[in-house]
Amino acid sequence: xxxxxxxxxxxxxxxxxxxxxxxxxxxxxxxxxxxxxxxxxxxxxxxxxxxxxxxxxxxxxxxxxxxxxxxxxxxxxxxxxxxxxxxxxxxxxxxxxxxxxxxxxxxxxxxxxxxxxxxxxxxxxxxxxxxxxxxxxxxxxxxxxxxxxxxxxxxxxxxxxxxxxxxxxxxxxxxxxxxxxxxxxxxxxxxxxxxxxxxxxxxxx
Numbered sequence: 001x002x003x004x005x006x007x008x009x010x011x012x013x014x015x016x017x018x019x020x021x022x023x024x025x026x027x028x029x030x031x032x033x034x035x036x037x038x039x040x041x042x043x044x045x046x047x048x049x050x051x052x053x054x055x056x057x058x059x060x061x062x063x064x065x066x067x068x069x070x071x072x073x074x075x076x077x078x079x080x081x082x083x084x085x086x087x088x089x090x091x092x093x094x095x096x097x098x099x100x101x102x103x104x105x106x107x108x109x110x111x112x113x114x115x116x117x118x119x120x121x122x123x124x125x126x127x128x129x130x131x132x133x134x135x136x137x138x139x140x141x142x143x144x145x146x147x148x149x150x151x152x153x154x155x156x157x158x159x160x161x162x163x164x165x166x167x168x169x170x171x172x173x174x175x176x177x178x179x180x181x182x183x184x185x186x187x188x189x190x191x192x193x194x195x196x197x198x199x200x201x202x203x204x205x
Contacts, residue, residue: 030054033062034113056087062095151184172201
């Protein structure tokens with residue numbers, strides 16, 4: 001139930017963001033530590049959903065503490081849309097509370113992967129975008145009969161079967177594809193088998 005509520009809130013936030021883009025000259029977001037550490041953040045910035053992304057100094061320090069270097073920060077701030085800001089709240093020890101205060105004081109939308117940040121943002125009536133929820137909601141729905149392109153990576157258990165993987169790690173078993181290992185092929189989904197915590201897709205060339 002809580003996951004459903006969070007998903008609904010995410011969609012409402014996106015609608016709010018679109019509204020802002022139509023009625024405001026500039027939309028600005030602030031990056032959380034988990035967003036900076038997310039390998040998808042560069043692609044997300046390129047979507048032009050926001051005009052500017054703020055990277056406060058207290059977030060930079062936490063990222064550097066976790067990574068042990070500032071290479072990730074340097075790569076991020078090389079993007080013209082990312083602006084670094086020297087800011088700290090010395091009375092607050094946890095960077096999460098600093099982030100929430102900074103977002104509230106400056107009326108910014110938080111970009112995060114952190115469920116706790118999501119929950120605290122809801123309590124404080126702050127707007128946020130959770131990258132995981134966003135990407136999951138945008139995943140294409142795969143159904144029997146659909147055609148997808150997949151890299152055949154290894155042999156399957158049965159004769160002439162081969163295995164490929166979707167971007168999310170889902171296994172795709174392709175019939176009569178063993179001779180195509182190492183190649184990318186279009187395949188047609190024939191069936192999908194669900195287990196308690198995963199799924200397996202079967203396909204034909």
